[in-house]
Amino acid sequence: MGLLVAQLLAGLANAAALFLVASGLSLIFGVTRIVNFAHGSLYMLGAYCGYTALQYLTGPLGFWAAALAAAVAVGLFGLLVECLILRRLYKAPELFQLVATFGVVLVVQDLTLMLWGAEDLLGPRAPGLDRAVMLFGQPVPEYDLALIAVAPLVLLGLWLLMTKTRAGILIRAATQDREMVGALGINQSLLFSGVFFLGAALAGLGGALQLPKGGADLTLDLGILAPAFVVVVIGGMGSIGGAFVAAVLISVVNVFGVLYLPESTLVLMYVVMAVVLLVRPHGLFGRAELQAGPPAAGIPDRPLAPLGPRWRTAALALIGLLAVLPLIGSDFALVLATDIVVLALFAASLHFMLSLGGLISFGHAALFGGGAYAAALAVTYAETPMELALLLAPLAGGWLAFAIGWFCLRLTGVYFAMLTLAFAQLLWSLAFQWTEVTGGDDGLIGIWPAAWASDGTVYYYLTIVLGGGAILMLRHLAHSPFGYALRAARDSEKRARVSGIRVDRVRLAAMVVSGTMAGLAGGLFVFSKGSVFPSALEIARSFDALIMVFLGGVDALGGPLVGAAALTLLQDWLSRLESWRLLLGLAVIAIVLLAPTGIAGFAGRLLRRREAS
């Protein structure tokens, strides 16, 4: 009995920070329709700001004042992000908004590193609340009790704000009909900025308040993101009450998971989410969006054309260069080129469903890592030869894509994106926690190519043939009737349906194709590195895929190749610099704002202009 109560209280205490982050995310989405991927970063900033504020503010009152100061500071930072970046993107396709917020994630990572250093900061205990009280014979930290009180207080505060103040009424009105609010004389930009400030401040407060429990470190940002998404999805997009209920549900399930199923704690919340979504596709308190918007990545206005003679020559030259690279390049160049081809296939597989199908996946690492782990597990436990393992990897990717697609394709746009991210995190949790099988954080090692391919040059050629072949196959598919049907479903879903296209099946098939190719990329990746770690499945890996697609240009079929080369070379070059994430993040943001067609799109446009003149 005592233990149960203690666990329950611990769960409720954990719910506080999660609720603060999720409610801010939900609030911002409700009014601005932007899913803020940098919300986890704001949470992390809150923790660091709170830490610094506590250096100057002491005593019981000082602690809470520091938390508030952190919240305000983070709120102001959020305001800055809104004014400088997001404000120009409210009418842009969702993909651009999301990529821009990724950029912010990268920038904040490095800024935090520069300002506070790489060391994990130990959270100070909350003065006056640093002991434990005995409840039912179990010690319960006083600070937990304080947190349990804080979450409902914030909920109450938000409820009062939303129902009793003019600002709250306007926010709720704008959530329902932004245009009408404008027509009634309300300045929308001001309202949006205000909401962004509030949402960011809530995340900052969450970060500061969990300091005594977890301290501050550089993994907080992406660590909280997936649980916060899960909470928002379970509670229903835009519902603050829903976020509260879901945060409590998840946290309580989690602490009991620790008690009874210690290996499955991370997985449990995704199981809860899956069950909720099966019963209520829009979450506990969410509502179906009335109208599906335009495709999340926008519709290109130029038809797909086969390569012109000039591009054909360029492609042939590239293939020729890749073929002779072992003769002219260093070993390092070979390693780099192998990486580029593997990443290009990974990016091309995402590009296929994202650009042609209009399906934005944020969890594409699930398919890459899934393929990688499938190959590695087969080698580790069944002594499978490399040739067979390289066949298993794409099969596993395809099957995973089928399962994820079956689940996620009922929802569209940002919901689809958030769900795919949740599924990727589910797989990551499995790889991370199921130590007996996956080796956990230590990964699976010793996955080397077969004897005939063990030479770096031979494996390089193998990668070129398989990876390059797969990329060409994807390209061919884009020009096939299937590719046209997929684009038709993206361009106009209703027109496609009444023209006899099985939209849902076409999309699922595209996901399976995409998963197969991502799985192959994962398989090639494993044998080139000789090992696989949970990082093959992590959010950052999914980000990489999106950034490559984006760098290369969404509309250009050759984009993923350009994007992969750009990202690999950029990372290789930048990683010698101290703050490469900062630079990469700024570059991504600049591209979203200035050249939204990406590098390949930009080059193509320049070339066409020159040809025209």
Added chain:
Amino acid sequence: MNAVLEVRGLSKAFGGVHAVEDLGFDLRAGERLALIGPNGAGKSTSFQMLMGELRPDAGTACFEGVDLVGMEPREIWALGVGRTFQITSVFASMTVAENVQTALQARNGQSFDPFRRARALHRDEAISLLERVGMAEQADRPASVLAYGDVKRLEFAIALAGEPRLLLMDEPTAGMAPRERHALMDLVSGIVAERGISVLFTEHDMDVVFGHADRIMVLDRGRLIADGTPDAVRADAKVRSVYLGSGAETGHA
């Protein structure tokens, strides 16, 4: 005369308000039947129910003897029903010809074909369809740059690619200049006559309705209040009272 489409007792309510109540009519082979009425009379709801986009609360709609109720849009398409939308909808990322080719490949069950090159597939058939609607010389232009009237004609060609025997056209001339409207409807009338296609259409432009419909039905608040030849409907006092043209005498306020 045999009916292509037999609608009986079709009803739909939204939150207790009857959008369409007990709608029943026959559409005969080769007939051009117009469905008119004030805003909110239930025209769009009726259309959505016929095309499987909205499930009716009650009633049947039999196309050549097969009840469409409960079917998906694609299944209804497969029976031979084509559709154009009020807000014109084509595949914006493709050329004009590719738009029609994509519809043709769907009709031939090739939407999942991963092998062939789509650009060459059914190209000739697409061009001859485009010729028929006067769009052949624009075949290789991107659909996204077409003038509005041409998008309408392209959408019509896409619908024809499915070889429909019944066409549902939701406000085919909305958003067009008056002269273009008649040109489009003359084109539609000519093609449906030569192919024996029956047409059910809604329309706001009364010139178009009275110039191109063989028969007119008038909906008001979800109910059919008139059904007859253009002359009969024009003379109908009830129609005159609900549909603006009351002059001074018969307002309903």
Added chain:
Amino acid sequence: MLEVAAVNSFYGKAHILFDVSFSVGKGEAVALLGRNGAGKSTVLKSILQLVRPESGKVLFEGRDITRLPPHRIARLGLGYVPEERRIFADLTVSENLEVGRQPARTGLPLWTPERLFELFPNLAERRNALGGTLSGGEQQMLTIARTLMGNPRLLLLDEPSEGIAPVIVEQMARTIRALKDAGVTVLLSEQNLRFARTVAERALIIDSGHIRFDGSFVDLEADAEISASYLAV
């Protein structure tokens, strides 16, 4: 007070309004008549810049408001009542009114919820009900009341009599006349000629995006040709 000069508007690529020009004088009540799809709603939306005209100008009290954001136009004293009503379904009646509230304007009476509840007694009884639970007629009242909370000098009403019961239509007509008496200028779009005639003194007829007639109702009824071609079925 309001001048619309050679406005051309599009929805995407669809050309909806063709060189629409007209003006509304201070204290006038003008009815914009036309069939469904003639372009009435687009005219009102183009005035408020909810639809941005491709060309042409809209002047409000001598000031060019073309390209201003809608909220600035609303603050200048231009109230808009949309055809679809667009009340905030999850907000109560009182909260809906609060969204519309703007500061008082010189020379015009200040609208408060209390005064509006006098004007619309049905709303008073339901002030704490959610907007989504109101009947069609009540929603129509609420959307007008909400706009009046902004103390507009000029009220744009998009088809106020549509889809509501005849009794409520009567009440609506009285309300609009009362507003006019209180000094509010009114431009309303209508399909119901009889209703329009009871509340407005001047008529504009729009057809296929072109203004076809601009004059008094007496002149309109005398002009058999116009009546026959644009109003009759």
